[in-house]
Amino acid sequence: MRKMGLDLGTKTIGVAISDELGWTAQGIETVTRNKDIEKDLERLDYLIKEHNVSEIVLGYPKNMNGTVGERGQASEQFAELLKSRFQLPVHLWDERLTTVAAEKMLLDADVSRKKRKKVIDKLAAVIILQSYLDSRPIKRDLSGFYRPFE
Incomplete structure (x- = not known):
């Protein structure tokens, strides 16, 4: 089963998906937010089903001193909405500086400002999800493969 990483913004939601083994994250889409949150949830529902999430x-945007501000509270509320809507576990993951890291990666790759704007939230979602995946312990199963603990 795959994991889905989300970078919630006021205008967009960056979306990333893990591979089946839970080792790597790939960006798949940037969802443009609607005034009607139901449309946002419908799109996420489609992606959850399509990728067997x-x-x-x-992403949980905390202030640099670790406190939770307005954006963090919005993420908490969205997490509760996702849990009740999709009946899936939702993990809030510290995303401090992920957008900055994504911006730096795109600048280092010499991506134009116009193209950066289109992919930055998706890349931030990849960084959030990959950070989560990398934090999980690895076990060796009977087939000799290593995989994260479920």
């Missing part, structure tokens, strides 16, 4: 990792 079992868990959601939602």
Whole structure:
């Protein structure tokens, strides 16, 4: 089962999906937010079903001193909405500086400002999800493969 990473913004939602083993994250889409949140949820529902998602990792923007501000509270509310709507585990994951890291990666790759704007939220979702995946312990199963603990 795959994990879905989300970078929630006021105008867009960056979306990333893990591979089946839960080792790598790939950006798949930037959802343009609607005034009607139901349309946002319908799109996420489609992506969850299409990619057979079992868990959601939602970026949790904390202040640099660790406190939770307005954007963090919005993520908490969105996490509760996702849990009730999709009946999946939702993990809030500290996303401090992920957008900055994504911007730096795109600048280092010499991506134009116009193209950066289109992919930055998707790349931030990849960084959030990959960070979550990398934090999980690895076990060796009977087939000799290593995989994260479920």
